[in-house]
Amino acid sequence: MSSPMSADTDTSGHNPDGTRRLYGRAKGKALSAYQARMMAEKLPQVRVPDAPADPLSGIAGYDAQWLEIGFGGGEHLVHMAKTYPDAGLIGIEPFENGVAKVLACMDRENIVNISLHHGDARPVMARMADQSFDKIFVLFPDPWPKVRHFKRRIIDAEFLRDVHRLLKPGGKFRFASDIISYVDWTLIRVMDDGGFAFSPASKDDWRKPYADWPGTRYEAKAFREGRECHYFEFTKI
Numbered sequence: 001m002s003s004p005m006s007a008d009t010d011t012s013g014h015n016p017d018g019t020r021r022l023y024g025r026a027k028g029k030a031l032s033a034y035q036a037r038m039m040a041e042k043l044p045q046v047r048v049p050d051a052p053a054d055p056l057s058g059i060a061g062y063d064a065q066w067l068e069i070g071f072g073g074g075e076h077l078v079h080m081a082k083t084y085p086d087a088g089l090i091g092i093e094p095f096e097n098g099v100a101k102v103l104a105c106m107d108r109e110n111i112v113n114i115s116l117h118h119g120d121a122r123p124v125m126a127r128m129a130d131q132s133f134d135k136i137f138v139l140f141p142d143p144w145p146k147v148r149h150f151k152r153r154i155i156d157a158e159f160l161r162d163v164h165r166l167l168k169p170g171g172k173f174r175f176a177s178d179i180i181s182y183v184d185w186t187l188i189r190v191m192d193d194g195g196f197a198f199s200p201a202s203k204d205d206w207r208k209p210y211a212d213w214p215g216t217r218y219e220a221k222a223f224r225e226g227r228e229c230h231y232f233e234f235t236k237i
């Protein structure tokens, strides 16, 4: 999957409705016939329901509820769903090819513990109830490395307030990035939020991937291009 961050047609950084514009291209190469069929037939069966229905209704019966924001090609989402069949996962991604890829995987491998939203995470998060999730994952969010694009970074004070609100007490927020300025950016905002604890098991804990980490396509690209990756897990206090 090529990164949608290269699209840069809008200089205001905002959508017509005034919300911050966070991502560029939402479509990549043409879907295969099978993927197109999955989008038309399977997505309606597994999608996060529209308001006024409870967005978590598709994963309500599971022992734990997890949310992945910006799952890209879905490597982590699918891996976690298969590794933890007792957890129900919501995956949110605006990039059509990523959604189609996960749907095809769910279909081929009979994965039933994932609900998908094709679009922006923020409006869906806004209508989720407090204390909905045990874990929230934001893994290698679009880096927007240029200073004039920082406003497009998904992590900001409002987003972190929502992450905090949506976590159950003691819930975990995982954030990973290969862009050091984004790591600093996030650590400052997490500290400012004041609602999260960071208790690394060792002094360089954040240099090591999570124990249940499968690797993602974006992480592999970062390694290929010589960037170090950083993996944080914060606990809601």
Ligand SMILES: C[S@@+](CC[C@H](N)C(=O)[O-])C[C@H]1O[C@@H](n2cnc3c(N)ncnc32)[C@H](O)[C@@H]1O
Pocket (backbone or CB within 6 Å): 003, 004, 022, 023, 069, 070, 071, 072, 073, 074, 092, 093, 094, 095, 098, 119, 120, 121, 122, 139, 140, 141, 142, 143, 154, 216, 217, 218, 219
């Ligand atoms: C750099 S990619 C990383 C993908 C994946 N997590 C990985 O590690 O390979 C960032 C992803 O975040 C998605 N994204 C950007 N803005 C988003 C938003 N507002 N809501 C949900 N996902 C978003 C992008 O479409 C993209 O797929």
